Amino acid sequence: MLTTLYARHEEARARRWRRNQLRSGDMLRSWRHRAPTLRLIAALYGCQAVALISGVIALWWNPAFLGCLAFLLLTCIPWTLLRLTIDTKDDAPESVLDEYEQQVIASWNHLALRLLGYWASFCAVLLVFSGAMDFPAHLGVSPTGWNVVFGEIVLVSSLSLTSLPAVGYALTFNTDKE
Numbered sequence: 182m183l184t185t186l187y188a189r190h191e192e193a194r195a196r197r198w199r200r201n202q203l204r205s206g207d208m209l210r211s212w213r214h215r216a217p218t219l220r221l222i223a224a225l226y227g228c229q230a231v232a233l234i235s236g237v238i239a240l241w242w243n244p245a246f247l248g249c250l251a252f253l254l255l256t257c258i259p260w261t262l263l264r265l266t267i268d269t270k271d272d273a274p275e276s277v278l279d280e281y282e283q284q285v286i287a288s289w290n291h292l293a294l295r296l297l298g299y300w301a302s303f304c305a306v307l308l309v310f311s312g313a314m315d316f317p318a319h320l321g322v323s324p325t326g327w328n329v330v331f332g333e334i335v336l337v338s339s340l341s342l343t344s345l346p347a348v349g350y351a352l353t354f355n356t357d358k359e
Contacts, residue, residue, distance in 0.1 A: 233337050
């Protein structure tokens with residue numbers, strides 16, 4: 182029963198993916214080369230870095246948090262463009278990928294999941310210790326401000342880690358060798 186449900190789910194997922202590919206067509210075909218890919222990746226991680234830095238600054242200067250939110254929203258642009266250049270294959274069903282694509286995506290997914298697990302463990306320990314040792318008071322910030330900024334840092338960092346499969350796929354397949 183579960184196998185049948187899973188098979189139906191995968192078939193429907195493959196149909197949706199193919200329909201979306203027909204709809205998007207050859208969008209950004211000229212961007213599927215090494216230089217534009219590297220620029221998109223630099224823009225993606227650059228926006229995330231500025232969001233992190235402004236989030237840390239927001240601990241002591243509250244208006245910087247608005248900059249953090251703005252750059253977090255700006256991160257969506259290069260992220261969307263990067264995923265369009267790889268035809269969203271980082272999230273495609275296995276039935277539409279060849280064996281090498283599956284292997285590349287699986288290895289990048291494995292790396293991203295492992296790093297995300299380490300990052301979540303580190304954040305959990307830091308959160309426990311920051312509460313037990315009154316860490317915000319030592320920094321001279323309010324506990325609410327610390328929690329908001331800490332949440333923002335966790336969010337942006339997690340977004341960076343979860344983007345690794347798409348970045349890895351783009352670096353592997355968006356080359357000048359056509």
